[in-house]
Amino acid sequence: MVVYLDLLILDNFCADAALLYCAVRTVKGEVRWRRILLAAALGAALGTGYAVFTIFFSLPAPLDFFVRWGVLFVLPLPAASFRYKRTYALCSLAFVGYMAALAGILTALFARGEPAAGGAYAVYGIPSGVLVAGCALFAVLAERVVRRLAARVEVVACTCRVVLCAGERSVAVSGFVDTGNRLRDRRGRPVAVADARVLAALWAERLYGGRTAPETVAVRTVNGRSRLSAVRIERMEIYCGGRVHTIEDVTVALSPTPLAGEYGLILPASFARKTDFYDSGGDGC
Incomplete structure (x- = not known):
């Protein structure tokens, strides 16, 4: 198995940066690119390190689930300053939601059936440049959708x-x-x-x-x-x-x-x- 660490780090970094930006904008937080890029770099390091770790070692399923999802909920913490716990919780949920949406789009576009594996799907062969451009495009479209939905409501809870x-x-x-x-x-x-x-x-x-x-x-x-x-x-x-x-x-x-x-x-x-x-x-x- 060949792992291109440079591309893996780049893909993780760009995806985390784009999705963290969307999450912070969703909760109407102040976008500070230095903090977002720092959090994205941390996420890329953790994601790449854990991916390499799982090649040589295996963890029990509950622990693996906790590590993967725990990082998703913790990653927004250094991306912005939150005055209230509720805002941080909403930002974390937004980040996880955007992550699921982007993963669903990638699965729909690049997944191929594996009949021998019981109908499971494998996502592979995504060019790194396509993924980076897709993350940037996803961030732009997500922000526009959120803005338009908010603009259609005359009175909003805020x-x-x-x-x-x-x-x-x-x-x-x-x-x-x-x-x-x-x-x-x-x-x-x-x-x-x-x-x-x-x-x-x-x-x-x-x-x-x-x-x-x-x-x-x-x-x-x-x-x-x-x-x-x-x-x-x-x-x-x-x-x-x-x-x-x-x-x-x-x-x-x-x-x-x-x-x-x-x-x-x-x-x-x-x-x-x-x-x-x-x-x-x-x-x-």
Whole structure:
């Protein structure tokens, strides 16, 4: 058996770089080519080394499965900086998904049947240049598909930077646009839901000093009906995709339980309509 290590390293490196780029772009992370290329080089070294190792040695099936798939989920970690575990998990899943899609395309184009092997398929004879060009083309097409799918949705679930302003105080939090948030205040306007720590940092003196009387907002969940305490703030600024949407006189409800670690605020879908965002360039969320 002849193994061309230079071509094997090149193929692994280009495939990992292209798929890591797609995964980082999918979760809207910051693309830093130095980190992506470093992660791709690490993946190429591990992939090539393990391929050569399996020529001379064999591992038990469970351990072999763990090594192969474990690397796929760990490889996105050095490719970008992730503020939250959820973003890293989504990036890893996207990387594995793109890997499966590319492998499926290669199998469909270059596989040949092996009747003597019980109908198994073997992929071989792929020119290295074709594989490298295919990886680059796959990255370009995947990014365009993701962009078009996102552009067809007027309101999307995403994370935005939100600044809450009350009097002379302001606090910046990470807000999650939730299409399932249909809360309304007494005026019939949409209501955002904030973590207790956010409102405490913004309105501690007014709330606990008794100078502001909170209203209540009716909530219906799978566990029944309940009510949330809510206050009105002067202004909310939502920053998303290079644009800003400013909303005056907003009602913010107090969440009875802590929100997920990466979010401090849950926004209603009506706050994230793309047509409401104005500024220099960019889209909505």
